[in-house]
Amino acid sequence: MLELREIEIFLVLAEELHFGRTADRLHVTPARVSQAIKKQERVIGTELFKRTSRSVQLTPIGTQLRDGLSQGYRQIQETLAAAVEAGRTFTGELTVGYSAAWCGNLIVAAADLFRTRHPHCVIQFRNSQLDEPLTPMRDGSCDLQLIELPVEEPDMVNGPVLFTEPRALVVPADHPFAARATVSMEDLADAPLISVTDQPGYFLDLHYPHRTPMGRVIPRGPSVTAWQDVLAQVGAGKGVSPTCLRAAHYYSRPDIVYVPFSDAPSVHYGLVWPVTGNTAKVRAFVQTVLEAAAAEAPLPENGSTGH
Structure with missing residues (x-):
């Protein structure tokens, strides 16, 4: 049986009728082209090309084989190309x-x-x-x-x-923190911290800690389920809440202020x-x-x- 690569070599040689040009197109050596054609001729049992020092010509059986293989080979190439394209293009x-x-x-x-x-x-x-x-x-x-x-x-x-993102603290507009350029993690001990419910412990420890870096207890304010509820609780003076500084560009309100942290880890x-x-x-x-x-x-x- 012939492999797909050998069929490709035969079809290109049938088109070029030149071993050197065929080798160049397929990025192989002329010897590889010659070996492939000889193998095909052994399998089929007859010559496929007439070779002289000046020319290469298809034999009648070679012409018949070319005509029979060309359409099938094109279909294989088109099917493979379609499969590759489908693999690269996602649907759904x-x-x-x-x-x-x-x-x-x-x-x-x-x-x-x-x-x-x-x-x-x-x-x-x-x-x-x-x-x-x-x-x-x-x-x-x-x-x-x-x-x-x-x-x-x-x-x-x-x-x-x-x-x-750098971290900020959302505070009520009339809170003493609102007039400051920055706040620190230690300042969290001086205001109730509004947190979010149903979060895993490792998340709460980072974003809503229970103690300051120096070990002071951080008092707890209301616990809510939605970001807009956080802002409403802060605006009502129920406490403060951490977020990232970029939130100030998206969620500004007249009753709250975003104050950058000077020492908190980034989000x-x-x-x-x-x-x-x-x-x-x-x-x-x-x-x-x-x-x-x-x-x-x-x-x-x-x-x-x-x-």
Whole structure:
């Protein structure tokens, strides 16, 4: 039986009628072309080409073989090319979640880029809730999410950190902190801390600690389930709450002020998706988000904002 590569060599030689040009087109040596033709002639039992020092010509059986193989070989090439293209082009839907407006902006930019490469794939967006950020991925209604880190769950894959943001404290507009240029982690002991319900302990320890770096107890304020509830509670004077400084550009209100921390760790944002959903489509979208993040211009980092 003849291999596909040997059939290709025969068909190119039948077109070029020159061993050297055939070798150049196929990036092989003329000896390799000659060996392949000799093998074919042994398998078939007759000459396929008449060779002289001046020319190469097809024999009648060689012509018959060329005519019979050409159409089938073209169909094989077209089928393989279509399969490769299908493998590169994703179809169906991909649902992407995000936890904050600035995360949503990046996801939308990445989705626009992804659609240019995979126009048959529909991107859906989902804004996650503070109290259940991983539930949509666990119930299958969301494929991946751009979220505040850390996420230390055995059923989730952590992608790369996409960007980091300086941390700020949201305070009531009439609070003494509102007039300051910065606050420190120690200042958290002097105001009730509004936190989010139903978050894992490792997340609360980082974002809503119970003690300051010097060990002072941080008093607890109300615990809420949605970001707008955080802002409402702060605006009503019920306490303060940490966030990233960029929130001031998206969620400004007359009754709150965003005061930068002078010593708090930055907030890291990254992509997370289920272990069971670690598909080629998801990985391709992750790569697209990385490209979009690299091209995104950062927002200016102001001081106190919100009056």
